[in-house]
Amino acid sequence: MGYRRIDGRAPDELRPIKMALGVLDKADGSAYVEQGGTKVLVAVYGPREVHPRHLASPEGSIIRCRYHMAPFSTQERKNPAPSRREIELSKVIRQALTPAMFLELYPRTTIDIFAEVLQADGGTRCACVTACSLALADAGIPLKGLVASCAAGKYQDQIMLDLNDVEDKGCQADLPVAWLSTTGEITLLQLNGLLTEDEFREALSLALKGCRQIYEIQRETLMNYYMAPAKELVSEVGQEGSK
Amino acid sequence: MSINVIPQITRERILELAGKGRRIDGRFLYQYRPIRIERGLIKKADGSAQVSIGSTKVLVGVKIETGEPFPDTPDQGVLMVNAELVPLASPVFEPGPPNEDALELARVVDRGLRESKCLRFEDLCINPGRKVFVVFVDIYVLDYDGNLFDASALASIAALMDTKMKPHRIEAGEVLWLEGEPSPLNLQHYPVSITIAKAGGALFVDPSLEEEQSVDALLTITMDEQNRLCAIQKGPGSFTSEEVFKSVQIAKEVSNYLRESLK
Numbered sequence: 082m083g084y085r086r087i088d089g090r091a092p093d094e095l096r097p098i099k100m101a102l103g104v105l106d107k108a109d110g111s112a113y114v115e116q117g118g119t120k121v122l123v124a125v126y127g128p129r130e131v132h133p134r135h136l137a138s139p140e141g142s143i144i145r146c147r148y149h150m151a152p153f154s155t156q157e158r159k160n161p162a163p164s165r166r167e168i169e170l171s172k173v174i175r176q177a178l179t180p181a182m183f184l185e186l187y188p189r190t191t192i193d194i195f196a197e198v199l200q201a202d203g204g205t206r207c208a209c210v211t212a213c214s215l216a217l218a219d220a221g222i223p224l225k226g227l228v229a230s231c232a233a234g235k236y237q238d239q240i241m242l243d244l245n246d247v248e249d250k251g252c253q254a255d256l257p258v259a260w261l262s263t264t265g266e267i268t269l270l271q272l273n274g275l276l277t278e279d280e281f282r283e284a285l286s287l288a289l290k291g292c293r294q295i296y297e298i299q300r301e302t303l304m305n306y307y308m309a310p311a312k313e314l315v316s317e318v319g320q321e322g323s324k
Numbered sequence: 325m326s327i328n329v330i331p332q333i334t335r336e337r338i339l340e341l342a343g344k345g346r347r348i349d350g351r352f353l354y355q356y357r358p359i360r361i362e363r364g365l366i367k368k369a370d371g372s373a374q375v376s377i378g379s380t381k382v383l384v385g386v387k388i389e390t391g392e393p394f395p396d397t398p399d400q401g402v403l404m405v406n407a408e409l410v411p412l413a414s415p416v417f418e419p420g421p422p423n424e425d426a427l428e429l430a431r432v433v434d435r436g437l438r439e440s441k442c443l444r445f446e447d448l449c450i451n452p453g454r455k456v457f458v459v460f461v462d463i464y465v466l467d468y469d470g471n472l473f474d475a476s477a478l479a480s481i482a483a484l485m486d487t488k489m490k491p492h493r494i495e496a497g498e499v500l501w502l503e504g505e506p507s508p509l510n511l512q513h514y515p516v517s518i519t520i521a522k523a524g525g526a527l528f529v530d531p532s533l534e535e536e537q538s539v540d541a542l543l544t545i546t547m548d549e550q551n552r553l554c555a556i557q558k559g560p561g562s563f564t565s566e567e568v569f570k571s572v573q574i575a576k577e578v579s580n581y582l583r584e585s586l587k
Contacts, residue, residue, distance in 0.1 A: 180562040272556035
């Protein structure tokens, strides 16, 4: 593929990604994800007592999710009050994560997920889903698998992966997707824009390919974070033994 | 918002039947409940339509006013879609500002209308950057028995088809209203939305309320008359990619039937 994008990427290339775990002290679980210029921070609290209590369910934990953009995250200042878009995305992100969870394990509790977009550069909902899934794992909440998320889209008649802000604003179609690693099922799927059936197939396959790559980075991040102390311990024990 | 309580026995029956390719109300998998469309019920609106799918009832009114364009599209008219889950429609709807379900409904219908480019937004400009026509599509849910997405999308496009503008001329960035018969909006495309439910390994269309509350997953696909996809929204649950592609096929088959009902 000879096509090069405005930032020099190939159509099927992700932006550089950074992930970190346990970045917040007070949260039960937290994660930070950077994808190109998009920066998101997620905290998970719970399972904990539900307030107000009438929301609690004897059948399992409820999940509350808030997607929110910082006022300074966009070119023009964003009003900090939740917009219609943010309220919709909060619901969509919650529904992207729910299929990965065992809610019946924690009746009468809530799991609260707070996703803050610190800098918006396209693909914020996907970065949030990716980060939420890591933060849930960091909180020690059992999951059926990790949820990795990535968008594909159509920009200048070309189907491409992981749109940046410029591509996102000028795109003909945007297709955010989230993927559950263990079952391979799609847990988030939205389309905004015009695609023929063939283009849709191509874009969905591309987005899923992106999700798999993001999953590998998620996995590596988790392994590094949780295995590193164990490795240190092993090497320390090893040194003790050799003395 | 309180929850719709569906008896466990009904829920199990729905899943069990779906596994055998059947429905609790005797419908086929790809069969809608009876659809009725009435237009022009509200004379004070510029356009209106009431759609019932089974006992789900949605009324949509269109009003056209003048207003400011969005800064990023200074020479285009504005489309505003709003949805009200009116408390008279269901024991679980409460008065107050729109909740996440109402916002999602409005935004998914908005995406279908906007992305299909059914309205010629450039024709709705009066004075670039200053004044344009604003098309308000207000969705009023009157009776909630499931599948609000499809009913609302159908009622919205039907209401836009019913919408007429008074004759006018644009002079020096102002609208001059003229005498004469109003003329219909010039619609370019006819998007319809198809909601697909997944239960017991089967896919079916137009879930009723009790089906909606029982199934594993929901997917809403909006398509124009050339079978191009203009909006998708996955609801609860998850789908394999094969199921998504199959859903697109189902939507293609069923969308013609829905579009027929608009004639």
